[in-house]
Structures are given as C-alpha cells and as structure tokens.
Amino acid sequence: MTDVIPGKPVVARFCPSPTGNPHVGMARTALFSWAFARHHGGRFVFRIEDTDASRDSQESYDLLVDVMRWLGLDWDEGVEVGGDNGPYRQSERMDVYADVAQRLLEAGLAYKAYDSAEELEERRDAARAAGRPSGYDGLHRDLTPEQQAAYEAEGRKPVIRFKMPEKDWTFDDLVRGPITFGADNVQDFVIVRANGQPLYTLTNPTDDALMGITHVLRGEDILSSTPRQIALYEAFAQIGVGDGSTPRFGHLPYVTGAGNRKLSKRDPESNLLGYREQGFLPEGLLNYLALLGWSLDAERDVFSLAEMVEAFEIGRVNPNPARFDLDKCEAINGDHIRRLPVEDVAQRLVPYLATAGLVNEPASEEEEALVAAATPLVHERIAKLTEAVDMLRFLFIDEHDFSVDEADAAKNLDEKGRETARAARDALEAVETWDTESIEAALRASLVDGLGLKPRLAFGPVRVAVTGSRISPPLFESLELLGRSRTLARLSAAL
RNA sequence: GCCCCGUUGGUCUAGCGGUUAUGACGCCGCCCUCUCAAGGCGGAGAUCGCCGGUUCGAAUCCGGUACGGGGUACCA
The missing domain is CATH 1.10.8.70 (Glutamate-tRNA synthetase, class I, anticodon-binding domain 1)
Structure with a gap:
C-alpha cells in the first residue's frame, strides 16, 4: 500500500467542532494526524468546524486552541496562525459553501428536495419494514420546475441534496485496507438545510478540497460517510473546486471507556483538561495515547514525540478499538517525569x-x-x-496551617512514639551543622543505637510529627530543607 | 431491518504461513530500604471469538457464523 504519492507533499488536518470539553479521543486523532504530517515532512492544518451555532461555543473554541498548544501539536496553517487558505473557522466561510452549493445545483449535481420531515419518516419506516436500506429514496431527484413551483407555493422550503452517482464505492482505507459500499446503500444526502445553513457533509469536503488536504485521518464513526465524500470530490473536480484530486482516508479506531462504550464527553476520564490539572505531562499523555492503536515496536512503550514522528506509519495503526486504561496512562506519565x-x-x-x-x-x-x-x-x-x-x-x-494526619498520628505517635519523638528532638537540638548527614547521624545514634529501635520504628514517629504523614519524601533530606526551628517546633508540638 | 468495521492473557500491544505466541500496565513473591516510590529478579495469566476450508504446516490466507462497535439525521 502506497500511502503517499511521491513528489506530492502531504497535507493533513485536524478539524474538531468546538462543542463541550476537549476529550482524549480527539487528542488521539489530532496526535495521529499531526504525527503523520510530521513523519512525511508535510503540513498540518488546524481548522475549526463550527457550523452548528446551537452546539458550538467560543469557550470550547478557546479550550481547543489552548489544549493543542499545551500538547505541543503545532500547526502550520489554521486558526490563530493564519495561512493561504483561510479563514479557518467554518463560521467565517459561509459564503464559500453557498457558492459551492450553488454551483453544484447549476451543474445538475445536486437538487432541491421538498420532502417534509413526516414524509421522510414515513417512507423510511416503510423501506425498513420491507428490508430495504433506509436512506433517502430519491423521490425529489427529478422534479420538474412546475412541481418545484408547486411545492414553493405551498410554502415549503427545500433542502439541497447531493445526487449520488449510482455506482459502487471502493476506497483503500489507510488503516483498514479496501472497503466497498454498494450503490444501493449510499443515498442522496442533504448538504444544505432548508434554512440555508450548510451541513458538515458539504463543509468538510469543501474545505478539505480548498485547503489541499491530501490525507484525512479521523474517527471510525464517519467511516460510512466516506463514499459520499468521495462522490463530492468527484463532483468538485467537475465544477473546479480544489485541484480535482481526492484525498486518501484513514479511519482510526475508537477509544473506549469501561464496558465497551466509546469514551463519552461526560466521562471524567475523557476530559483532557483534567489531565493537565492532575499534573500529567503532555509528553506522557501523548505517549500513552499513541499506544492506543499504535506501537513503536514490540519491546518499547516509552518514547518521545520525536521518536514517534520518526517511526509513525499510518499503515501500522491497529484498526480495533482500545480501552483507555488510566493506570497505564499514569505509569507511562511517571516514566516521562523520571526521564525529565x-x-x-x-x-x-x-x-x-x-x-x-x-x-x-x-x-x-x-x-x-x-x-x-x-x-x-x-x-x-x-x-x-x-x-x-x-x-x-x-x-x-504556613506553620499555623500545618497539621498531622489523625490516623497516622494515632498509629505512630502513641506513648512510645512520643517518647521516640522526644528523643529525636533532643538529639536534633544538639546537631551543629544542619545538613542531611548530621541529621541522620544524630538520629541514628540516638534512636537506633541509643534506644535500640529498629529503623522503621525509630523514624516513623519523627516522620509523622514533622511531615504530618506516614508517607513522605526521604526523612533526613526533608528535615534539612524544613530547617532546624520548624523541625524542632513540630517535634515539640507532637509531644 | 439494511450497510460498514472489529475480534491475540483482565487491559493495551507485537506478530503478517513454520516462534517455547512479543513487550507493557495491573496482580503476586523476593531483593533493596527510614515511609512511599523508583530500581532489580522471579511468577501466575492466551487452546490467538467459534466452525469449516486451503496448505506438509494457520493467530497469520479464504468462507461462514457468533459477539461487540459504528452508521442508517435538515449532528459532526
């Protein structure tokens, strides 16, 4: 499978809708598209598909830009940075879509359809009951001007539907190989609403064509709309939208949550911002996300973005859905923290x-x-x-906000523990040079050698009294940084 | 209903006709150790969804089938 045409630069894109919080599945798609573009030395375009005013929001748009920058997935062309094919927000390109729709209509490649929602539903149910595919039946495909006028006179507003050529559709998916849809299963589809608003079905291919996108990487949820888009590209070639070529498509598998559901926006595990808040590193998160459907090799799963770019091949992406595993995500992130x-x-x-x-x-x-x-x-x-x-x-x-965990105190600062703490305080008071070595020496001499305590029993009470918790960073280093006076004060307070 | 995609340990993943079926997360044990980690060593865990076929030989190719997912919108 040749993924790339020699001599023709790769242009990939990421084009989310600004609805709700950015989620991890989206980041994975962005990552793969970005890595694909970078691997091939191509361009990466970041476009925003905000054609549905009822669902899109400026806040969500801002978050999207913010999170892409945080992740470090830089784009050569797109929102905020501009480029030759802008604007890159679809809400600012409405005239483009209106023009394309009009030309499609004039060329006879699309038509006005006047069916009401009820009529559509009725016929759909009938088709279903008869075991036929339930898409549009093409009833208004060849309306005469008179029939159209009659509908208009009734006050009906038409949608614009694209006229699907009646043939089978085969394309070579970049991650799944050849896929075929039969002619009967891909029906005429709406590209412009009755109220004049263009739909994703039109705007997405239009912009991909106009922006010279060569490779479309996206979620598998739109796999079945690919034939429509290929058909649209072929129509674009006829009316001169874009350069007349059709991009390659690659459909990435879902990222699922518990059960087998795809990770929904409501699921807290899907919230990208949450990962930043919890202190995930972008490189750690991205590394983990890369593992959901791709692997660098059989042995290694911790790697840098640069290593990923170097090795990334879309043909090696696994087509089956992957479950998001927070434990592993954290483990990978920990590895990245230690690498820093x-x-x-x-x-x-x-x-x-x-x-x-x-x-x-x-x-x-x-x-x-x-x-x-x-x-x-x-x-x-x-x-x-x-x-x-x-x-x-x-x-x-602040010292007056310091407190000791009650459960830990109960266990470690009982009578025996307080005795230990007292001995520790006395020993520490005598330390001349307040550094890790002297602190350790003094404590060992006093508690281990002096009181004959096992190390864990010797240092436990000190740890709890001074750090407030049974679990802490290494004790002697911690005391050094805390300083003599605070250390002694806390030990005294624990008695 | 119709169409499309998918199916390797609990999870992610390697594998592309011949392997004791790769590695990781998680889990268990041991070592290290002032707690917690990290690190080291070892272990349990997969008849590769199922049934047929092709082949000397199949996780790998083909056909069915089951199950899961997606689509079937004037959402994207």
Missing part, C-alpha cells in the same frame, strides 16, 4: 504548587530555590505532578 531533568520537573511543579496555594504567584526567588531543592526528593516518586504537591505540602505550608 530534575530542574525541568522543578519548573513544571511551580504552577501546581501555586494552584495549591503553597507558593506565591509568581513564586519568589526563595520559593523557587526551595522547589529546586525539594524536587529531587520527589522526582522519582510521582506519576503525576500533583502528587509532588501533596508530598511537599509540609515544606511549603
């Missing part, structure tokens, strides 16, 4: 600490320095950045 230089992690942590109210916005120099010093303690312990916030809270929190 520690200074980088520190920098990315700051906004999350700010959101949690633990550092100022913008952070002061001292705060930045503390973050830089503390990050190595949590770097390899977290799968998401927000986990670091929880682990480091004890270090950044």
Whole structure:
C-alpha cells in the first residue's frame, strides 16, 4: 500500500467542532494526524468546524486552541496562525459553501428536495419494514420546475441534496485496507438545510478540497460517510473546486471507556483538561495515547514525540478499538517525569504548587530555590505532578496551617512514639551543622543505637510529627530543607 | 431491518504461513530500604471469538457464523 504519492507533499488536518470539553479521543486523532504530517515532512492544518451555532461555543473554541498548544501539536496553517487558505473557522466561510452549493445545483449535481420531515419518516419506516436500506429514496431527484413551483407555493422550503452517482464505492482505507459500499446503500444526502445553513457533509469536503488536504485521518464513526465524500470530490473536480484530486482516508479506531462504550464527553476520564490539572505531562499523555492503536515496536512503550514522528506509519495503526486504561496512562506519565531533568520537573511543579496555594504567584526567588531543592526528593516518586504537591505540602505550608494526619498520628505517635519523638528532638537540638548527614547521624545514634529501635520504628514517629504523614519524601533530606526551628517546633508540638 | 468495521492473557500491544505466541500496565513473591516510590529478579495469566476450508504446516490466507462497535439525521 502506497500511502503517499511521491513528489506530492502531504497535507493533513485536524478539524474538531468546538462543542463541550476537549476529550482524549480527539487528542488521539489530532496526535495521529499531526504525527503523520510530521513523519512525511508535510503540513498540518488546524481548522475549526463550527457550523452548528446551537452546539458550538467560543469557550470550547478557546479550550481547543489552548489544549493543542499545551500538547505541543503545532500547526502550520489554521486558526490563530493564519495561512493561504483561510479563514479557518467554518463560521467565517459561509459564503464559500453557498457558492459551492450553488454551483453544484447549476451543474445538475445536486437538487432541491421538498420532502417534509413526516414524509421522510414515513417512507423510511416503510423501506425498513420491507428490508430495504433506509436512506433517502430519491423521490425529489427529478422534479420538474412546475412541481418545484408547486411545492414553493405551498410554502415549503427545500433542502439541497447531493445526487449520488449510482455506482459502487471502493476506497483503500489507510488503516483498514479496501472497503466497498454498494450503490444501493449510499443515498442522496442533504448538504444544505432548508434554512440555508450548510451541513458538515458539504463543509468538510469543501474545505478539505480548498485547503489541499491530501490525507484525512479521523474517527471510525464517519467511516460510512466516506463514499459520499468521495462522490463530492468527484463532483468538485467537475465544477473546479480544489485541484480535482481526492484525498486518501484513514479511519482510526475508537477509544473506549469501561464496558465497551466509546469514551463519552461526560466521562471524567475523557476530559483532557483534567489531565493537565492532575499534573500529567503532555509528553506522557501523548505517549500513552499513541499506544492506543499504535506501537513503536514490540519491546518499547516509552518514547518521545520525536521518536514517534520518526517511526509513525499510518499503515501500522491497529484498526480495533482500545480501552483507555488510566493506570497505564499514569505509569507511562511517571516514566516521562523520571526521564525529565530534575530542574525541568522543578519548573513544571511551580504552577501546581501555586494552584495549591503553597507558593506565591509568581513564586519568589526563595520559593523557587526551595522547589529546586525539594524536587529531587520527589522526582522519582510521582506519576503525576500533583502528587509532588501533596508530598511537599509540609515544606511549603504556613506553620499555623500545618497539621498531622489523625490516623497516622494515632498509629505512630502513641506513648512510645512520643517518647521516640522526644528523643529525636533532643538529639536534633544538639546537631551543629544542619545538613542531611548530621541529621541522620544524630538520629541514628540516638534512636537506633541509643534506644535500640529498629529503623522503621525509630523514624516513623519523627516522620509523622514533622511531615504530618506516614508517607513522605526521604526523612533526613526533608528535615534539612524544613530547617532546624520548624523541625524542632513540630517535634515539640507532637509531644 | 439494511450497510460498514472489529475480534491475540483482565487491559493495551507485537506478530503478517513454520516462534517455547512479543513487550507493557495491573496482580503476586523476593531483593533493596527510614515511609512511599523508583530500581532489580522471579511468577501466575492466551487452546490467538467459534466452525469449516486451503496448505506438509494457520493467530497469520479464504468462507461462514457468533459477539461487540459504528452508521442508517435538515449532528459532526
């Protein structure tokens, strides 16, 4: 299968509708289209399909742009950045669609249909009952001007339907191979509503043609509308819309949630913004998403975007649906966090600490320095950045807001534990140089050697008293960063 | 109803006529260890949906069938 025509540059696109929150399935589609374009050294177009005013919103549009930038899926042409084939919001291209529809009509490739919703439904039910396909039956295909005038006189407003040539439709899907639809199963379809608004069925192929799109990668939910679009392309060739060629199509499998349902916008796991809020790295999320239907090779599933671009082949995309597994997503993200230089992690942590109210916005120099010093303690312990916030809270929190987890205190700061804490405080008070080595030496000498405690029993009470939790970053390093006075104060408070 | 797509351990995935069926997540055990992680080692878990066919030989090719998903809109 030749995916690319030699000498003809690849132009791929991503063209979501701005409805609701951006979700992960969408990001996966964007990622594959982007990777495909980049792999072939082609262009990537970002277009917005906002032709349905009742469902689209500016807020959703802003989110889409924001999230694409966050992910780092850059586009060469499209909304916000412009390009030769703009505008890139369909709501600003209505005149284009009106013109194309008109030319289709004049060329006899489309026609006005006056059927009412009730009439359509009735005939559809009848066709179904008779075991026939339930699409449009073509009743108004060849209306005479007189018949049309009669309908108009009744006050009916026509839709514009595209006239499907009666032939079988075969195309070579980039991920699924050859697919054929019989002539009887692809009927004339509406391209312009009775109120004059163009539909996706017209606007999407029109823009793809006008923008020179060579490869269309999209979800499998529109696989069955592909014959219509190919037919439209053939019509465009006749009336001179675009360069007369038809793009290749590739239909990506669904991303599903629990059960086998496709991940819906309501499902919290599908909300892209949620991943950013929880502290996923764009590179981690993207890596995981890439794994849903594609793999770099048999051995490795942690890789960079650059490695993906290098290796990405659309023909190796798996056609079957994939279940989104949050655990694995987090594991992959954790791998990416560990791959990052520690200074980088520190920098990315700051906004999350700010959101949690633990550092100022913008952070002061001292705060930045503390973050830089503390990050190595949590770097390899977290799968998401927000986990670091929880682990480091004890270090950044205002002293009067500090509190110890009750359950952990009950277990670790019983009478015996408080005794241990007291010994720890006394030992620590005597430490001359407040650094990790001295702190550890003092504590070991006092608690392990002195009191004869097993290490875990020796340090547990100290940990809980000082960090507020049974689980914390390495203790001695933590105490060093916390500083002598806060450490001693917290130990005293625990007694 | 009609049309299209899909089917490899719980999940994702490799495989493209001959393998002890790949790797990962998760799970279990051990090691390391101041907690939690990370890391290391090991383990359980797949008669490749099912039935036929082609072939010396099939997860791989063909035909059925079952199940799942999608479409069948004046949504995208």
